[in-house]
Amino acid sequence: MRFMRSLLLTSGLCVTAAAASAQAVTCGQDYIVQPGDYLSSIAQRAYGSTGSFNLIYSANAEAIGPNPGLINVGDRLFVPCLDGDLGQSAANAAAIRNVQTTERLPAPAEDRPIRVLTATGWAPFMDEDQEQGGLLTEIINLALENADSNPEYQIDFINDDGAHLNPLIVDHAYDISIGWSQPNCEIMDKLEDESQFRCNNLDFSDPMYEEVLGYYSLASDPVFADHAELKGQRICRAEAFTLAPLEGVDLVEPAISIVRAPTAADCVNFILEDKADVALVAVDVADGRIAELGAASQVQMHEALTFVDVLHAVIAKTHPQNEEILATVNNGLSNIKDSGLWFATVRRHMTAFRALNQ
16 A cells, blocks of 8 residues: 655755755745756745645646656746645544444445545554544545535544455445555556556546655665666565556566565665665655654655656445445545645645654
């Protein structure tokens, strides 16, 4: 499935960013991209740190496109402030009471609420210790709460991620599970078994959240600007995470070696401990772990290779209420995005998470 945390631009990237450093960036206003800009350098000037650059991406995703590392000179980007309306949690207090913790597998039933699977240990996205159960847990809660059909629903924490899709989703014990990326099913011949399973057995909701993934290595390494330069490397990915992002850019064994870590954040440790050469990790996860280790001078992110991994809710293709439930989820997601509640929720969770990892 997934995970997150901190970063450092390489010396080469810092030099190019310096060319644009004289251009002031003010939050709450538009900014015109200058030569040498990256989203991280814009975030550094707007917020005093690079770590919030994917909030700028979230606010401008349609304009930027799927690669946050490739912004164009002259693009107009809105730079959101981090201290906006952060008070959504009180409004959601009643709905979040639907969240339960359970270790028992539920029995299927004909007449029941929509049953949603979430997990823990993937802060800030899904974690019992996070406010509202984490960002994605709150987003699905808000989507169902704001769907036009006003459905009954229940959200359960089942912390065995490996059991979410099979058997709990494919056997219809639960209706939907959240936080899954969709492989490129048009290249089935390049996909590993796990990615093919998703293509063959699951339907995906509209995007819940677009996380930015980055490739990290030691600061002493050269700057990678093309995925082909990663061939021959030992690439770390968390044990439960899909290899679809690598498959989509022809980084498959034996051209590379896959190294599995217990969590995505642990991949940062692996490159520092020479257990892997490169870590493919969500930027938020990497940011947090690098800050925790005090390793900013030892690790670089290869910004030209950053890309967006879209996270969805999933339902079994064979589920008898597949179309109805998926339409309800998509309608709720659309409503909270149109109202601005989606972005306010993203900003609140990400601002709080980064404040803990400064």
